[in-house]
Amino acid sequence: MTEAQTGLSARDKIVAGAADMISRRGLNATSVRELAKHANAPLGSTYHYFPAGKQQVATAAVQYADAAVSRALRKELSAGPVAGLLGFLALWRGIVLGSDFHAGCPVLAVAIEEPTTEDTPPALAAAAEAFDRWERLLAESLREHGTDAGQAAELATLIVAAVEGATAMCRAQHSIEPLDRIAAQLETLVAASLPG
Template sequence: MARGSRERIITGAVGMLARGGTKHTSVRKLAEQAGTPLGSTYYYFPDGMAQLVNEAVEHAGGQVTSALECALAAGPLRGLSGLIGWWRRILVASEFEEGCPVLSIAVTESRNGPTQQAVESASRVFRQWSEALVDSLVLHGVERDRAEEVATLTVCSIEGSVGVCRAEGSTRALDHVESMLVRAIADALPEEERP
């Protein structure tokens, strides 16, 4: 039971971060949403909001990393399609209210503030996503230096486009990014690996 309550609080924090960052994340609201007493949040997260936000970033990052690695098993182009499709579904289903909780922390929190550990976790998560793409590209014949450039371009483009999609209330930016990233990845692949 305790483990379930703790996980519900973390999952709730991921959702709140995705919708509004730490300024809209409240321990009281999280406890209510998880159906746990307010005091239990301090039991599960003795270091308070900073610990909770960090664990939410790690949780969200791990979920995306797992989904990305599964999608990339079919190759870099199919992996890209799977990742973009995943984001498209989240944006549309949330009526463009949810973005990336990892990016939310990276752009709103200080590397020297109380949520420093969460910002460091966000940095690690972005590297994990890039490394998963690099590994897939290298496996399919792309030289490592080029694979690192394409992976960085991919992660940064998708993350940025999700923010633009939220602001516009449309998938237009993500659709355009997908089109350009397909070209960038296809151009990086050896001829025999291209569609």
């Protein structure tokens, strides 16, 4: 159980545990039984809270990660877009280094592993909403600080895509360099988009 799971309800422990496990192993390599064990929860309670099974747990885990990242991003963006960017980078840097390169983003894991079908699976829809929300938060901050609306939207997409991709690269390479390399470039782009 992670430190973040202490003091949570049984349902929330399962969700937090699922987000952590998906961030480490991916969605397809994670079973409901393993999620329950990772969260120190009885298997029966997992099915009690999530009768639809793995897809329902995965959706809740993505929503949990989205809420945590959005909260952190809002807090950092209150000091402006550059501070928000640096906070967003620091968040993922901390996760990657804190897990010794074993954890990444559960939202990304679900987004790349969940197949797109005629009916979009709920976990994939939740991942799309998470990315959209992070982009929207960044774009709003950029616009509020004087960046052109079109450029703000493009920069926000670039930031989310670059940070998510660099986080995955860090895990694969067991190096923080990809995040460090994009940090200076993104900071330069954000600063250049702001008037004055």
